[in-house]
Amino acid sequence: MADWRSWHAExxxxxxxxxxxxxxxxxxxxxxxxxxxxxxxxxxxxxxGQGRDVLPVLAGHPRGGDVRGRLVELDPELAAAARAAAPPSIEVVTADAGTTEAYDDAAPADLLLLCGIFGNVPDGDIERTVAAVPSLLAHGGTVIWTRHRRAPDATSRIRAWFAASGVAETAFLAAPGEGWSVGAGVLRAPSRRPNGTRRLFTFAR
Known part of the structure; x- marks a missing residue:
């Protein structure tokens, strides 16, 4: 079982x-x-996690005050840290983000973060999650995702899955070698209503 608290300390x-x-x-x-x-x-x-990706940006960006939303994190200590740092406009829910039950009423979003997920779940779960993006993201909204590039590098397939779901890529950034990558894109396809509660992914470790 991964020690996600130590992982965040990096x-x-x-x-x-x-x-x-x-x-x-x-x-x-x-x-x-x-x-x-x-x-x-x-x-x-x-x-x-602790919301380290989005909360500092909201605090310093001119549009930060316009943002309302939800952070979903299973680990109680990580969720508590995010809750302590979050403004009143951001709800932090301690729940399993692998099932849509935790956020059906929070979608569609204008900004969807799928970070720290795709390197820890099977490829079939990644494909299922990407296929669900049009039910999680509003038309014209942005999705941001991450994935390592260790062999077998799945990033080309992930980018193709996003394209098939109607997401037009706006960025793909990659560290040298087999390190991290960050992708972003805008949903150009119509958003659709969530189709009931579903499990999208389960962490493999």
């Missing part, structure tokens, strides 16, 4: 690949807020 080392990936995700969040239309924005983050 973010504190500015020279670590984790911190570099975090910076890339934060950059994409800021760009998504930059291009978002005026008015309220809805956020949904699955397996949100």
């Amino acid at each position: 973010y504190d080392d500015a020279a670590s690949p984790m911190a570099q990936r975090l910076a890339a995700v934060q950059q994409q969040i800021a760009l998504a807020l930059d291009r978002a239309g005026p008015g309220p924005l809805r956020l949904l983050s699955l397996c949100a």
Whole structure:
């Protein structure tokens, strides 16, 4: 069983690949807020951890006050840390993000974060989750995701699955070698209503 609390501690080392990936995700969040239309924005983050990717960006971005939403995290200690850092507009739910029961009423979002998931679940679960994006994301909204590139590198297939789901890629950033990658895209297909409660993924470790 992975020790997710120790894993999150790697973010504190500015020279670590984790911190570099975090910076890339934060950059994409800021760009998504930059291009978002005026008015309220809805956020949904699955397996949100301590919220280190999105909460600092909301605190410093001119559109941060427009964002309402939900962070879903299973680990109680990580969720408590996110809750302590979150503004009143952001709800932190301690729940299993692998099932849509935890966020059906929070979708569709204008910004969907699928970070720290795809490297820990089987390929079939990744494909199922990507296929569900149009039911989680509003038309014109942005999805941001991460995945390592260790062999067998699945990022090409993941990018193709997003394209098949109607997501137009806006960025794909990758560390040298087999390190992290960060993808982002905008949903150009119509958003659709969630089709009841479903399990999208289960962590393999």
